[in-house]
Structures are given as C-alpha cells and as structure tokens.
Amino acid sequence: MRLKTPDWWYKRGGKGAPLTRYALAPLSWLWQGVTLFRQVTAKPYASPLFVISVGNATLGGSGKTPVEREILRRLRKLDLNAAGLSRGYGGSLTGPVKVDPATHTASDVGDEPLMLAADYDIYIARHRPDGLRLIENSDRQIVITDDTHQNVKIHKNLHILVVDGDTSDDAWPFGDGAVFPMGPMREPMKDALKRTDIVVLWLPNEQAPIDQKLLKCFGDLPVYAARLIPMPKSPPGPVFAFAAIAKPWKFKTTLTELGYNLLDFQPFADHEPVSEAVLTILCEKAEQRGARVITTEKDWVRLTPEWRARIDYLPITARFDDQGGFMRTLTEHLPD
Known part of the structure; x- marks a missing residue:
C-alpha cells in the first residue's frame, strides 16, 4: 500500500506537523548517513x-x-x-x-x-x-x-x-x-x-x-x-475527478481554476493503481449526474484501453x- 504525501511536508516551517514526527529522527539520520556513504x-x-x-x-x-x-x-x-x-x-x-x-x-x-x-x-x-x-x-x-x-x-x-x-x-x-x-x-x-x-x-x-x-x-x-x-481537450463542465500523484490537491486546484464544476474529487497516493471498483463507481455517478470523469495524463496512461475510452484526461505542458x-x-x- 502506498502512502499519501503528508500536507504538512510542504508547509512553511512544517506547519501542522505532528509531534510524533520527531520519533522518526533516527531514521532520518540513517537515511542521510547511507546517502553520504553512497556518494563517498x-x-x-x-x-x-x-x-x-x-x-x-x-x-x-x-x-x-x-x-x-x-x-x-x-x-x-x-x-x-x-x-x-x-x-x-x-x-x-x-x-x-x-x-x-x-x-x-x-x-x-x-x-x-x-x-x-x-x-x-x-x-x-x-x-x-x-x-x-x-x-x-x-x-x-x-x-x-x-x-x-x-x-x-x-x-x-x-x-x-x-x-x-x-x-x-x-x-x-x-x-x-x-x-x-x-x-x-x-x-x-x-x-x-x-x-x-x-x-x-x-x-x-x-x-x-x-x-x-x-x-x-x-x-x-x-x-x-x-x-x-493546461490544454483542455473539451470545454469545462461538471466532472468527477481523481488523481494518484504526489500532490493531488494541485490537480484539483487546476480544474477549479479552469472552471470545471467539480462534483467529487478522489485523491490517491503517488502512482497508486486505482481499482476497477473505484473506476466503476466514479463512472456510474458521473453518468447519473450528466458529468464526465477526468484525471491527469499520468493516471490516464495507466488505465486499460476500455477505461481510457470512458475517462478523460487533462493534458498539460x-x-x-x-x-x-x-x-x-x-x-x-x-x-x-
């Protein structure tokens, strides 16, 4: 199981970090030691x-x-x-x-x-x-x-x-x-x-x-x-969206800024495979609401040809x- 990126990792001064993180200090030192050894x-x-x-x-x-x-x-x-x-x-x-x-x-x-x-x-x-x-x-x-x-x-x-x-x-x-x-x-x-x-x-x-x-x-x-x-392939409209990238909240923000009506957003861990069951539920909900399902290009290429035909992606450059x-x-x- 892949772990989602903690939001506080990327907050100024580690704002919102739990105090329990300091228990990880020995592992952090070990990581740095191994890195230094490899470099030397x-x-x-x-x-x-x-x-x-x-x-x-x-x-x-x-x-x-x-x-x-x-x-x-x-x-x-x-x-x-x-x-x-x-x-x-x-x-x-x-x-x-x-x-x-x-x-x-x-x-x-x-x-x-x-x-x-x-x-x-x-x-x-x-x-x-x-x-x-x-x-x-x-x-x-x-x-x-x-x-x-x-x-x-x-x-x-x-x-x-x-x-x-x-x-x-x-x-x-x-x-x-x-x-x-x-x-x-x-x-x-x-x-x-x-x-x-x-x-x-x-x-x-x-x-x-x-x-x-x-x-x-x-x-x-x-x-x-x-x-x-962003280079949308079609005009923004109502969507159900998901993203399995390191910072999925950024994809959500991009969709909102483009004017998409975000009916639901599902974040996953970076590179995490999205199950057939989740994809089926998203597509069924979208059909019921007259909406589309959209994801990132990176997530889209992981889908089977059958799912690619049903799900859109947002190209970016x-x-x-x-x-x-x-x-x-x-x-x-x-x-x-």
Missing part, C-alpha cells in the same frame, strides 16, 4: 553521451516530467538528437529496454516513461548505466535522465534541479528542511545545490508570482520559471517565462 564510495559510469539530469531535492511533485518533455521538444527543434532515460518506477521490467507504446503498458515500464514515449525516444533501466550503454548503440547524442540528482551510479554533465515554486497558502517547497522521513527532503538543500547547474521553478499557472524569498535560496545559480499550461534564456544557458553546456 561511488564509482559512476561516464558515458560518451551528454547526460542531462533532471531531478529534485524533495520526494515527488515538483514538475519534473513536463519540464523533461519541454526540454526534449526544444532540443528536437534545434535538430539535436536526444532521448530520455527513466528508472521505470512502477513497472515490472528492469530493462534496459526502449519503451514502445504499441506493446508496453504502464505496468511494464511505468506511467511517466509510457506517457513521454508517445512523442520521444524513451528508455528504461533499473540500473542506469545499462540504460546509457543501450542508448549509446543508437544515434542519440544527448540523454535526459529522469530523477537522477541523487543517483551516484552515472556521471552527469549537467544538473537541472526542478523546484515547486508555488508558495501560496503558506506553502514552501522544502517544508522546514527536514530530511525523509521527518520531512520531504531527499538530502539537505545545501548539498543538493552544490551539484546544481540550473534551477527551474515550477509554477502552477500563468499568473502565479515568483517568490523573491525563494529565489534567494539559490544564490548565484541561474533560475528560470516554467509554468503549468510547460512554458518557460524566458524560453530563449533557458535554452541558451542549457546549450552553452553542450559540447561543440
């Missing part, structure tokens, strides 16, 4: 490919996947051959294998790789060096590696750190800075920033302001804002405030 003893594989890591300092929900897709799109426009490499979280295949949307399912390769593979060359490998070696046999020159900011098994040429920039309603992307399981951090922020070349702030809509206090956290690093741009500036900074790191 690491012998990363250095691929001849140019490896761009897109990761984060927290556990999930920072906007990595739409940012990765936008980078792949922009590199293609520049006629640069790029592929994506993922661990394939949630899939049964260990890889290395190239994702084929015609034959693979989310239960094989994971939801995010399957979603991206509809438009780009995406590979999965539980052991990332094996994935890089497979891609080396193709004509790809650049690899976008998903969620590898803390991965010590491969050498990265460029580190892009994606940070949730939404600080509305007293939200703060790092909570009180506590490391898992006491808080959302995979490692102390100062350690994550030491390896960072570019910071991307992920904002929930076109109007969201950039928090100047948050910007100061990144010192002299180049920071670029990327915004969630990432749009940089300074697209030209971001790509100039990125390409400056590429070899001649």
Whole structure:
C-alpha cells in the first residue's frame, strides 16, 4: 500500500506537523548517513553521451516530467538528437529496454516513461548505466535522465534541479528542511545545490508570482520559471475527478481554476493503481449526474484501453517565462 504525501511536508516551517514526527529522527539520520556513504564510495559510469539530469531535492511533485518533455521538444527543434532515460518506477521490467507504446503498458515500464514515449525516444533501466550503454548503440547524442540528482551510479554533465515554486497558502517547497522521513527532503538543500547547474521553478499557472524569498535560496545559480499550461481537450463542465500523484490537491486546484464544476474529487497516493471498483463507481455517478470523469495524463496512461475510452484526461505542458534564456544557458553546456 502506498502512502499519501503528508500536507504538512510542504508547509512553511512544517506547519501542522505532528509531534510524533520527531520519533522518526533516527531514521532520518540513517537515511542521510547511507546517502553520504553512497556518494563517498561511488564509482559512476561516464558515458560518451551528454547526460542531462533532471531531478529534485524533495520526494515527488515538483514538475519534473513536463519540464523533461519541454526540454526534449526544444532540443528536437534545434535538430539535436536526444532521448530520455527513466528508472521505470512502477513497472515490472528492469530493462534496459526502449519503451514502445504499441506493446508496453504502464505496468511494464511505468506511467511517466509510457506517457513521454508517445512523442520521444524513451528508455528504461533499473540500473542506469545499462540504460546509457543501450542508448549509446543508437544515434542519440544527448540523454535526459529522469530523477537522477541523487543517483551516484552515472556521471552527469549537467544538473537541472526542478523546484515547486508555488508558495501560496503558506506553502514552501522544502517544508522546514527536514530530511525523509521527518520531512520531504531527499538530502539537505545545501548539498543538493552544490551539484546544481540550473534551477527551474515550477509554477502552477500563468499568473502565479515568483517568490523573491525563494529565489534567494539559490544564490548565484541561474533560475528560470516554467509554468503549468493546461490544454483542455473539451470545454469545462461538471466532472468527477481523481488523481494518484504526489500532490493531488494541485490537480484539483487546476480544474477549479479552469472552471470545471467539480462534483467529487478522489485523491490517491503517488502512482497508486486505482481499482476497477473505484473506476466503476466514479463512472456510474458521473453518468447519473450528466458529468464526465477526468484525471491527469499520468493516471490516464495507466488505465486499460476500455477505461481510457470512458475517462478523460487533462493534458498539460510547460512554458518557460524566458524560453530563449533557458535554452541558451542549457546549450552553452553542450559540447561543440
């Protein structure tokens, strides 16, 4: 059973955190100790490919996947051959294998790789060096590696750190800075920033302001804002919605901002499979109310073809405030 993300993880100063969390301090210290040991003893594989890591300092929900897709799109426009490499979280295949949307399912390769593979060359490998070696046999020159900011098994040429920039309603992307399981951090922020070349702030809509206090956290690093741009396939109307993502409340907010009449919303843990029974109930309730059922694109790709025919999804894309500036900074790191 997957656990839902605690809301207080992402509240400024850990507001609302239960006192019992401090009982987890020894586990947090152990987590940090193991991380440090892996970093000190690491012998990363250095691929001849140019490896761009897109990761984060927290556990999930920072906007990595739409940012990765936008980078792949922009590199293609520049006629640069790029592929994506993922661990394939949630899939049964260990890889290395190239994702084929015609034959693979989310239960094989994971939801995010399957979603991206509809438009780009995406590979999965539980052991990332094996994935890089497979891609080396193709004509790809650049690899976008998903969620590898803390991965010590491969050498990265460029580190892009994606940070949730939404600080509305007293939200703060790092909570009180506590490391898992006491808080959302995979490692102390100062350690994550030491390896960072570019910071991307992920904002929930076109109007969201950039928090100047948050910007100061990144010192002299180049920071670029990327915004969630929803692309509804049909006009908003009455819906029953569900989401199994790290921060499901953000999907609920997006639907509300778009003008959907949200009759019911069901949140689930990140990557949690939604049962046939739950889907049946949602669809029956929607039919009774003359409504539709809608979910995220990531959740939609996990559904069977039969359920996909009955359930809508909300496509989103990432749009940089300074697209030209971001790509100039990125390409400056590429070899001649």
